[in-house]
Amino acid sequence: MRPLGMVNGEIVDINANVVPMEDRGHQFGDGAYEVTRVYNGRCFALKEHMDRMYRSLRELRIPITYTFDELAEFHERLIKESGITEGGIYLQITRGVAPRAHNFPDTVVPRLTMSIRPVGTGAALTAVRENGAKIIFVPDERWLRCDIKSLNLLGNVLGKQKAKEAGCFEAVMIRDGFVTEGTSSNMFIVRDGVLWTHPANNLILKGVTRTFIVEKIAPELGIPVIEKAFTPEFAKGAAEAFLSGTTTEVAPVIAIDDAPVSDGRVGPITRKIQKAYIAMIDAECSR
Ligand SMILES: Cc1ncc(COP(=O)(O)O)c(C=O)c1O
Numbered sequence: 001m002r003p004l005g006m007v008n009g010e011i012v013d014i015n016a017n018v019v020p021m022e023d024r025g026h027q028f029g030d031g032a033y034e035v036t037r038v039y040n041g042r043c044f045a046l047k048e049h050m051d052r053m054y055r056s057l058r059e060l061r062i063p064i065t066y067t068f069d070e071l072a073e074f075h076e077r078l079i080k081e082s083g084i085t086e087g088g089i090y091l092q093i094t095r096g097v098a099p100r101a102h103n104f105p106d107t108v109v110p111r112l113t114m115s116i117r118p119v120g121t122g123a124a125l126t127a128v129r130e131n132g133a134k135i136i137f138v139p140d141e142r143w144l145r146c147d148i149k150s151l152n153l154l155g156n157v158l159g160k161q162k163a164k165e166a167g168c169f170e171a172v173m174i175r176d177g178f179v180t181e182g183t184s185s186n187m188f189i190v191r192d193g194v195l196w197t198h199p200a201n202n203l204i205l206k207g208v209t210r211t212f213i214v215e216k217i218a219p220e221l222g223i224p225v226i227e228k229a230f231t232p233e234f235a236k237g238a239a240e241a242f243l244s245g246t247t248t249e250v251a252p253v254i255a256i257d258d259a260p261v262s263d264g265r266v267g268p269i270t271r272k273i274q275k276a277y278i279a280m281i282d283a284e285c286s287r
Contacts, residue, residue: 033092035049039085088120129250135169136166179235187243214227220276221272240266241256
């Protein structure tokens with residue numbers, strides 16, 4: 001089992017020096033990415049992730065040069081060659097390599113890099129999913145196209161570091177007095193039996209996990225959902241709260257800014273949603 005890299009479909013050593021100096025991803029963050037989880041040697045929700053990748057590329061006006069079948073084959077080859085059965089595959093496409101100038105180059109070909117590593121199975125993450133996470137609220141300092149999964153992640157990076165320094169699992173961001181999302185997750189709360197989450201507009205990334213919860217899991221469990229922004233105070237008064245994400249899966253939130261959410265224990269609705277999500281993974285990835 002070994003982490004591996006890939007450039008334009010060719011396998012490379014994970015530590016190979018493969019980024020040209022004038023790759024626009026390197027110089028401008030001019031590109032988009034996806035992260036897909038591998039369970040039991042199979043990709044989970046690959047189609048949903050690649051569809052979002054195509055959307056990000058269209059929004060950034062980066063030409064689409066790989067079909068879904070090609071991208072699926074690259075994912076499968078990375079799994080096979082690496083021998084990694086429980087992991088994560090990172091995929092990024094940049095606008096390409098050209099002399100540095102802000103406007104789009106006239107002739108440039110998008111550049112694909114990928115990597116596979118074991119992720120998501122560590123003891124810390126497992127404990128968070130089981131026992132719940134502490135989070136902090138921080139200002140949302142990002143740009144206004146958070147719906148694009150672009151390489152520009154400085155707001156997210158600085159927020160996550162604040163969480164780490166506060167001894168918390170995640171920083172959840174506040175813009176104009178409303179909760180948007182976590183630095184690498186979407187946020188949900190439960191009040192009076194209703195599940196609340198921020199609408200999927202330009203201010204958040206429409207998480208694949210979020211979509212499964214809103215469109216499939218909650219309806220099947222008979223849990224009403226409202227996609228409406230809420231304030232940090234409203235969240236602090238919630239009966240339950242949780243985060244969703246590809247690596248995070250469904251992680252209960254038991255404290256916000258050092259104060260317990262409700263009685264500080266994982267709530268029953270969160271647990272039901274968590275179980276239903278794991279069942280979806282098992283259904284797609286078990287042999
Ligand atoms: C800012 C942000 N929001 C939400 C998510 C969750 O998205 P998904 O469920 O597709 O992993 C991510 C995932 O990395 C993210 O970076």
